[in-house]
Amino acid sequence: MADLRTDLAGIRSPNPFWLASAPPTNTGYQVQRAFDAGWGGAVWKTLGSLVINTTSRYGGYNIGNQRVAGFNNIELISDRPLEVNLKEIYETKKMFPNHALVVSLMVEPKREAWHEIVKRVEAVGVDGLELNFGCPHGMAERGMGSASGQVPALVEAQTSWVKEAAQTPVIVKLTPNITDITATAVAAVQGGADAISLINTINSLMGVDLDSWNTIPQVAGKGAHGGYCGPAVKPIALSMLAECARHPQVTVPISGIGGVSTWKDAAEFLLMGATGVQVCTAAMHHGFRIVEDMIDGLSNYLDEKGLTSVDELIGKSVSKYTNWGDLDLNYRIVARINTETCINCNKCHIACEDTSHQCIERHMDVEGKPYLKVREDDCVGCNLCSIVCPVDGVISMVEVPPEAQPMTWNERVKALSAVGSGN
């Protein structure tokens, strides 16, 4: 069995699966249950200023019969007294000395406030701190959370204040509600962050109730934007992770967050440069027990790939993520349909006919049985047909010999300007 232990800027964990700072890590009882279930680490729900939470708080986004494809919340940071949290953190760390126990923090952007909370939290014995510069609702209205996290200078300054006081590794958690997340990632590094984590939740309104015309969720007939997360945000999180992972000035390890629900999601995040992952929505949907298959699945995958440790997976796909201008314009694939396994639902045909390049033809064989055929000369290899096909393996995208030597757009522009013909 492969070694699943991870080390994020000195924070060691028996496996790469942490619970993110969120409702699942609100109390000692919950975090202890999570560790019992097998989670390698947990980021305690954010401690800081006094808050009062509303009812209701959550909204689910269901697609067809897939419940919680997306999820949002308007819950704020911990609404329990700091002393109670600190006592439970102390007890939990004593009970689970080998698990990663990180505490999320958020205070107003003042040096003294940061110094004070850092000292109090570190005094009870924690493995690290995570600075919540991401929460998009409620706290932001008071100048905290994503309001801080959207201003690189504020990220840098607050990180450096924390670092003045902190003895344990400091992770800076970034908000995705920003045009270019690498700007705040670099600021965190310049402020002295030992690691960054991303993404926090995305600004969202989950829906409108078609009977009451209220927002979803609603509080006494009114609603406010909340933080969006769950499986639907994974592609957004993955791209932000990849942008940071390949950025030359982001020199610290990254904790990946955003829609991780299975070991496969986790493996993708690891490949794209995360040292570990944090999970929330999947646990809120199914309970802590989901970690069992995450560990088992990842372990089997590493074995299958002949890897002895999770470290060997981290970052292996980062170099494959590049700019559009560096993609080979002469690379060519076309769709091939396996007529033996095709069930003739014609979804590829209509998708191609109406919305792509009109190259999937419907035919009838001599026995009157329908079949579909790709006119390969007109196929641009867009993948659409293979995406809409409901049966795995029926449509394969097959590489065909290129008509010219590989050339990217950037190379083309360069070559053309060399011969002086403009574009």
Add this chain to the structure above:
Amino acid sequence: MDDRLRHNFAEVYPGFTSTQAMDESNRCLFCYDAPCITACPTGINIPSFIKKIATGNLKGSAKVIMDANPVGASCARVCPTVQLCEGACVLNDASEPIAIGMLQRFATDAAIKSGERLFAPGPSNGLKVAVVGSGPAGLSAARELARFGYSVTIYEAKDKPGGLDTYGIVSFRLPQEISLWEAEQVSRMGVEIRTGVRVGVDVQPEQLLEKYNAVVLAVGMGQVPNLGIEGENLEGVYDAIDLIESVKTDAFTGDMDGARVVVIGAGNTAIDAATCSVRLGAGNVKIAYRRTRSEMTAYDFEYSFAKEDGVEFRWLTAPKRIIGDESGKVTHLECVRMELSEAGKDGRPVPVPIEGSEFLMEVDAVIKAIGQTRLLGLIEAFSLDHYKGVVTVDPRTYRTSHPKVYAAGDVIFGHGQGEAMVVSAAQQGKLTAHEIHRQLNRQTAETA
């Protein structure tokens, strides 16, 4: 009907819950040019109505169904879906076919519950059509004609509309309120349904031909014919159609409690009669059929249903004589074993008795279910060409030998013409209406 019987005759299969309907409707691939549509005799746009269930547009879903099939709620229950839509589902090749019948029932049940009228009549065109019979074919023709703007009157001999769906299919498979709702949808479009009026008795064919621009004959078929053996008039000998009707109308006065019952015949009505007997409390129910399972006309799902109900099948067994006691009550059925010889004219093997193989069965009831008679009197009263009681029509136009008379449904089924299914009758009714509209429009145009 007491509580026990009411329970016995409640619909066998509960409908889908909302969760089941959401799960199943979301499983539908929404195929383009889907084969299920082609496999449906009425051409319901099945992916469309299923998608509408998935989006929560139940009214729209029911309209898609009922638009193509005016008796779509009944068909959701009685169609041999495995042979039709579900049999054509592309998912047969990948996993399990979509439960189209159950989804159709879910959508139409919602429409029944809402009580809304689904379709409006067209603006009046001043033309009048009489429809004789309010079964699937008649209702379907009337509904379409009303949408085209015709003034339509349905003549129905029975007290309630719906024909076979109302009277001839056991309530645990098709409750009366379903077909009555379909009829109500049609009457709410302004179609007058004159129940309890017998054409040929209370009103004469000539009167109809005189008063209306066209007549649709959709009278179905009659009672079960005689077996032609001794003892058919004994007490305890039933006509399957009568039996089902009397149970469905709560008029059954016999006593089946603990009875030993033999049903003669192996069509869908025989199955209905057998399972109906089980639910009436019969102690043992057998179906005796002179051919074998391969030749029986009952659908496979009907056969399985009867087996689940504990009905026993006696293949290659033909009735020879029904024996009664002094009080005229049936006590025994004498049967003879059969064997199959070469195929006859209809392509089916001919059963021939094995000499000396006669045997007696102790019985308390014998139910005849060997098909239905033709309503020859009525057909001849309209002076229509027919072959052995099957009205001859142009297969494209459903026009009979009388230019003003069209025919659809069971009245044209038999001897290689037509189909026996409710859904086929519905489609024929629809096409008949379209043809009448085409013809009368043309005539109007010529006159103008």
